[in-house]
Amino acid sequence: MRIFSKEADGWWERLTTMCRPGEDRVEVRQPIRRVTAVTSVVGYGVLMAVLELDLDAFVSILVIVAAVAAWIGSIYVVYEFRRRLANAPDAELDEREVRIRDRAYLQAHRIGSTALFVVGVAAMVVVGLDATVSVEAVVDVVFSLGMGLVALPAAVVAWTEPDDEDAYESADALAEPR
């Protein structure tokens, strides 16, 4: 999606709000939400890894606290950005937002289905190799998958929508025309 932010409150914006999508639009996307999404995944991965590893107790606690903060904090940030759009019912959204939400759910469905398939195949391979799998590991995987599937639509919206939308819109939206 294109957002032009070059001189957003100046002559360039006034000229280009004539609704002719021009080739000279600048594609700008501040990666805040993508960074938070990646931080969340990394935090969760580190948390799971530390729980599985036998580390020094003090180090474990430090890493666990940092990983949980990164994981939960990032989820909170992503949700705050796009909670309304990703989870609201039709009555609270307009047609453009409904379209974005539906597209996010479709993409989340595809990603989730692929992830479930991959995990399922991996599980069958592990069982086929007669490897010993701990109940804790199974619980971790199931919990991770469940959390991931629940958060996927919001994550997709956060990943695909531009960060600077609010900043761009607010200048003109709330002001009376001169």
Place this chain on the structure above:
Amino acid sequence: MGRGASDDDVIHNRIAVLRTERGLSRKQLAEAVGVHYRTIGYLERGEYSPSLALAFRFARLFDLPIEAVFSDEPFVPLSEQVYHRAT
């Protein structure tokens, strides 16, 4: 077959001009037609094409025929249309 409207199917509009003419902010216009104010921005920038129902709501609000507000061809700038001057 089965292909819906894509992001490439741009419907051009004069919402920005008409809104400014009538002294409306994006938020006021959004409330009048029942959409979020961000959607007005997307429409004005040509980054979203409205449904037929929404297009009619705009036309009714501006009290103009729908083809005066929306077109599948780019609108001729007023300076060119009225004064025959290329911009």
